[in-house]
Amino acid sequence: MFLIRKGKVNLHLDGKERFYPPRTLGRGAIIGLPATLSGGPYSLAAEVSEDAVLAFVPREDFLALMTKDTKLCLEAMNLLGKEIASIRSALVSLKRER
Numbered sequence: 001m002f003l004i005r006k007g008k009v010n011l012h013l014d015g016k017e018r019f020y021p022p023r024t025l026g027r028g029a030i031i032g033l034p035a036t037l038s039g040g041p042y043s044l045a046a047e048v049s050e051d052a053v054l055a056f057v058p059r060e061d062f063l064a065l066m067t068k069d070t071k072l073c074l075e076a077m078n079l080l081g082k083e084i085a086s087i088r089s090a091l092v093s094l095k096r097e098r
Contacts, residue, residue: 001036001062004029007052011044021090024049033079036062 004027011031013020025031035042036059066073 001030001032001057001059003055003057004031005053005055007048008050009052009054010047010049012047013043014045020044020087023086030079033076034083037076037080 004025006027008024008026009029009031010022010024012022031046031054032042034040036057039059066076
């Protein structure tokens with residue numbers, strides 16, 4: 001998982017913009033939360049769009065923090081919930097286009 005400390009990073013699903021709208025993330029945003037929690041591969045492409053400084057957070061360290069900090073768990077769930085809502089919205093829009 002990466003924390004954006006400075007700059008901007010674009011995220012997109014290669015060739016599948018209709019299913020996952022591209023996003024630009026800035027300072028304070030987290031990249032790779034779903035993969036960090038699941039232990040699976042990261043499914044999005046990430047490209048720096050503005051000079052960036054990223055901090056790497058190893059999965060084991062993040063999971064250890066989550067076991068000690070309930071607020072962190074709730075924030076992670078909130079971020080995942082927002083991502084799911086964004087994907088669902090994109091799918092509804094796609095269905096309307098057909």
